Amino acid sequence: MIIIEFWGLLLTLITFFISKKISKYLKKIPPILISGIFLIIFLKYFKIPYESYNKSAQILTMLLGPATIALGYPLYNNLHVLKKNKRAIYTGFFVAISSAILSTYILGNIMHLDKKLIMSILPKSITTPLAVETAAQINGIPQITACIVFLTGLFGALFSHDILKYFKIKSDIAKGIAIGASSHVMGTSSCIEKKRELQITFSTIALIIVGIITSLSCVLFFT
Numbered sequence: 425m426i427i428i429e430f431w432g433l434l435l436t437l438i439t440f441f442i443s444k445k446i447s448k449y450l451k452k453i454p455p456i457l458i459s460g461i462f463l464i465i466f467l468k469y470f471k472i473p474y475e476s477y478n479k480s481a482q483i484l485t486m487l488l489g490p491a492t493i494a495l496g497y498p499l500y501n502n503l504h505v506l507k508k509n510k511r512a513i514y515t516g517f518f519v520a521i522s523s524a525i526l527s528t529y530i531l532g533n534i535m536h537l538d539k540k541l542i543m544s545i546l547p548k549s550i551t552t553p554l555a556v557e558t559a560a561q562i563n564g565i566p567q568i569t570a571c572i573v574f575l576t577g578l579f580g581a582l583f584s585h586d587i588l589k590y591f592k593i594k595s596d597i598a599k600g601i602a603i604g605a606s607s608h609v610m611g612t613s614s615c616i617e618k619k620r621e622l623q624i625t626f627s628t629i630a631l632i633i634v635g636i637i638t639s640l641s642c643v644l645f646f647t
Contacts, residue, residue, distance in 0.1 A: 432480030439463060454581050456610065460574070506629070509597055516598070517630065520605035521638050524549045544568040546642050548576045550635035551608040558639040562646045573608070580607020581614045596622035604630030 436459070443458035450458070467477055506513065525546060532542035543564035547555040552573050559569035584603045593599055599620075603611040604627030612631055615623035 432477045516601040548572045550638050554635045554639045558642050561643050577607045577610025580611030600626030601630045603627045605634040
């Protein structure tokens with residue numbers, strides 16, 4: 425039966441929609457965190473292997489890539505802004521990519537982390553489909569990468585706007601680039617909640633371009 429075969433997909437969707445309702449009463453706690461905690465408890469309580477759940481919900485993973493690209497729809501309305509600020513934008517991309525890779529690699533070695541663990545953490549700031557595949561290519565551990573990517577995105581979704589406000593960053597373009605380049609789709613979701621079109625546009629551009637270049641850079645320099 426279809427319901428039995430895709431029980432993980434149905435469980436995830438139902439849990440997420442319920443979590444959205446709950447998150448309205450819990451300020452600053454995103455639905456993805458609530459649903460994640462519930463799913464972990466559910467699998468643990470009923471002793472369901474993660475592999476079984478993952479297999480029945482894998483269609484969601486497959487859809488992450490197309491969904492990420494689809495977020496870029498506001499770009500068409502803001503191409504003039506992109507052209508006008510292209511130098512600043514490209515500089516932001518370069519700084520984000522180089523600082524994320526170098527800081528992770530250098531700190532990992534200073535702390536004497538296992539090489540596999542360092543390779544698993546390197547793509548932490550890019551969207552999950554790219555990060556997991558990149559980790560596999562550079563001899564990392566995809567499962568650890570997925571967890572680190574989630575935590576990085578969660579931190580960005582929860583605190584990015586407050587951090588930028590503290591440093592008195594007012595430009596929506598700068599905010600969008602910073603959030604998208606550092607905390608991928610989950611960070612971008614916080615821009616969507618703010619309903620600021622420029623933030624959404626440039627956060628989406630950042631997560632796509634930074635994700636692709638980071639992935640290529642990791643494979644080029646660490647394989």
